[in-house]
Amino acid sequence: MHTFGVMSNNGSEVYYLLEHRHTVDDKGRVSIPADWRAPEGQETTFFLILWDKGDQPPCLMGLPPSGMQELLRRLQSLSLSDSKAESLQRLLARSAKVTADKVGRIRLPAQLAKAANLGRDVVLKGMVFRFQIWNPEYYAQVEAKDLEQRDESHKLI
Template sequence: MFAGSHQLTIDDKGRLAIPARFRQQLADGPGLQLVVTKGPDHCLEIYPAAEFRRITDQIEQMENRDDAELLKMAFVGLAAEAEVDRQGRISVPPMLREMAQLDGPVVLAGQINRFNLWSETQWKEMFGTGPNSIQAALKGAFRNLRR
């Protein structure tokens, strides 16, 4: 399970260092395959390859073919494989970096079965008190959670 957030940077070559704690849960080592794609929010989603395959299998089985085609176009069509190198880094493709506005500091947040990669600016906006904040919705979600 991936949980927690890390403030990071993407280097000039477009590489992102995956924190050791996350790599350990991925069976750490060079050659590990991840998949980076654009999600529905203003961030990128990074999946272990097996989890991405599980989701694409679900897309193929969807009864609503219009939704399936949309997901294939956006979610699958924008996906890029990313191999973890010996330093624990992956390359984030320029087109995806641009789409998610990752031109400065970033936040990598665990999302149970994946990571979300946010620009730090958008991350702070989302968790702040401004009009784009999720605070009100979060209160409602916590009320529905059995703890």
């Protein structure tokens, strides 16, 4: 089983699917889709990482705690003397832990939201085991590129 998901009450894994368009409120909060949240009575926590790969515009990558733990395990296995590993650690340290309130909103850290150029309107894009939060204009660019590459992408599976 892939360890990036969170478990629901019935033991099934929560997957981050579909595309959702939401508005960021005046306090910097955005609603997380109900089916992306932990079961009622459990805390919904994510790690938001500034995802700025260079070949696409920046966005925020959302990981559940299990996904962040797996990423940290991978980072710990890298050599301390590897300069690329050090650089990656610095890049991934541009992240924040966020917890949803009772109505399912998370606060987007101002520093991360600014770096990803997020405004009032955002796109939450499910990516099965994680999700991304995009500026709608940036997302349109990435989506167009995805469509151009879909034949090659399908060859991965």
